[in-house]
Amino acid sequence: MTSARPIVIETRGLGKIFSIDRAPIIALQDISFTVQEGGFVSLVGPSGCGKSTLLQMLAGLVPSTAGQVLVDGLILREPAPDKISVMFQDATLLPWKRVAENIEFPLEIGGMNAADRRDRAAAMLSLVGLTEFAARYPHELSGGMRQRISIARALAPDPRILLMDEPFGALDEQTRIKMGHELLRIWSRTGKTIFFITHSLTEALFLSDVVLVMSHRPGKIVDVIVAGLPRPRTYDIIGSAEFGAARNRIWKLISQDDDTDASEGMASL
Amino acid sequence: MTRRRIILIVIILGSWEAVCRFNIVVPLLLASPSEIIGALIQSWPEYLVALRFTVAEIAVALAVAWSLGIVTGTAAGMIPFLGAAIGPILVSLFAVPLITWYPLFMVWFGIGMTSKIVYAVVSGFFPIAINTMNGVRGLDHRYFLFGQAIGCSRRQVIFRILLPMAMPSIVSGLRIGTALIVIAVIVAEMLASLGGIGYVISYYRSIYATPHVYLGILFALACALLANWGLGILERRFMHWRELQIGDR
Numbered sequence: 001m002t003s004a005r006p007i008v009i010e011t012r013g014l015g016k017i018f019s020i021d022r023a024p025i026i027a028l029q030d031i032s033f034t035v036q037e038g039g040f041v042s043l044v045g046p047s048g049c050g051k052s053t054l055l056q057m058l059a060g061l062v063p064s065t066a067g068q069v070l071v072d073g074l075i076l077r078e079p080a081p082d083k084i085s086v087m088f089q090d091a092t093l094l095p096w097k098r099v100a101e102n103i104e105f106p107l108e109i110g111g112m113n114a115a116d117r118r119d120r121a122a123a124m125l126s127l128v129g130l131t132e133f134a135a136r137y138p139h140e141l142s143g144g145m146r147q148r149i150s151i152a153r154a155l156a157p158d159p160r161i162l163l164m165d166e167p168f169g170a171l172d173e174q175t176r177i178k179m180g181h182e183l184l185r186i187w188s189r190t191g192k193t194i195f196f197i198t199h200s201l202t203e204a205l206f207l208s209d210v211v212l213v214m215s216h217r218p219g220k221i222v223d224v225i226v227a228g229l230p231r232p233r234t235y236d237i238i239g240s241a242e243f244g245a246a247r248n249r250i251w252k253l254i255s256q257d258d259d260t261d262a263s264e265g266m267a268s269l
Numbered sequence: 270m271t272r273r274r275i276i277l278i279v280i281i282l283g284s285w286e287a288v289c290r291f292n293i294v295v296p297l298l299l300a301s302p303s304e305i306i307g308a309l310i311q312s313w314p315e316y317l318v319a320l321r322f323t324v325a326e327i328a329v330a331l332a333v334a335w336s337l338g339i340v341t342g343t344a345a346g347m348i349p350f351l352g353a354a355i356g357p358i359l360v361s362l363f364a365v366p367l368i369t370w371y372p373l374f375m376v377w378f379g380i381g382m383t384s385k386i387v388y389a390v391v392s393g394f395f396p397i398a399i400n401t402m403n404g405v406r407g408l409d410h411r412y413f414l415f416g417q418a419i420g421c422s423r424r425q426v427i428f429r430i431l432l433p434m435a436m437p438s439i440v441s442g443l444r445i446g447t448a449l450i451v452i453a454v455i456v457a458e459m460l461a462s463l464g465g466i467g468y469v470i471s472y473y474r475s476i477y478a479t480p481h482v483y484l485g486i487l488f489a490l491a492c493a494l495l496a497n498w499g500l501g502i503l504e505r506r507f508m509h510w511r512e513l514q515i516g517d518r
Contacts, residue, residue, distance in 0.1 A: 061418060079417050086414070089411075090409060094434070109419050109429075110420060
């Protein structure tokens, strides 16, 4: 962790209050953290704790009710497609477009000309190793391949930040591990700043420099884990003592939170 | 395949003709193929005029019902408040036998083409609007977010992402709506009108000219086939990927 790298994403006292049937629900409260340039930060937490909402706020898709999101020191008020790309759990590829056309789509929206788009899509396909599938339709590909296309599409506009919302959550264990390796390879080659949401503690620790641990209702950052595991990472690291210790620490934080959640549930009954 | 089909058609037409020739069925009930062809030769200009009448009504009704239905359905599907407000109304109005309104439409819009068009639009609108609404509503919210994240304008989100995504559902609405529109126009013409295929059928029935009635039915069938053919072109244009998907399974 070199602290000299500039800060790309910063949140200051970020909060979100929903109102359901006029009853306010505090979804997120006082979320403050920073992400350094080229960093890989994961966010873990129980399901329904507001992880996705937080990511959508970082993308400028959802307004906050308190605090601010700063990207490169500027307050983010709307999506910034030239700087930030978002990836979802489902690949959200457009089924009527071929793979290459899907990768070109954000570029087309961004106003890039056809020739440049084609070159860019070809480069991205080769980056994710799926060049020979350029003319296929998404439904002809496996789930893992679709997610790789989704990564290629997200990287096509050359954003500096990649926000990923449980991108491998729907994949089987084996594919998931492969995708993790693949993502690390792409990350080290492109130097993007990645903010990664997952519910898998192993995945979070394996991939990232920093793991943010979030609690449920209100969604708060309860701990920031810097495991300091060496890179490049291999699968062996998961068996190491440091890895296990860090994993246990996060598990304790999250399961504690589950207990309080259960008692809250009882109280409201 | 085609050869077998031709043989089958020849057999059916042949036995139909035979049944009529040997007076097995009263001529008033069933006209023979040769009589129907005779009727066509005898008065084809009259049918051509009627066909133009009917096709014009169908074409206008289709254009209006498709656009109104898709616009209403999209709005109701996208805006939860609007969907909650008009969704149930659409569904319950679709369940009403709309033919009961036709006498009223005649009083309002006269005996000419307008009343047929209005009645047909009302018949076709509901399934189109309902299917479009359900299609748009059922889309994964993340497609909407994805569109916004890559910098799409609201217009681009609708036309480049949401509507194409909802196309399978919209097209099935169009299928039902189009069939209902063809039926509505011809039924309305049969009830009270100044011209059209339905009018011709109704007129010849009243003077017991059975071959002409059958000929009219064939023309009505032609209208339905024509509408279906147009729909087929549209479907192929927008749905090729869908067919691939189904063929794949």
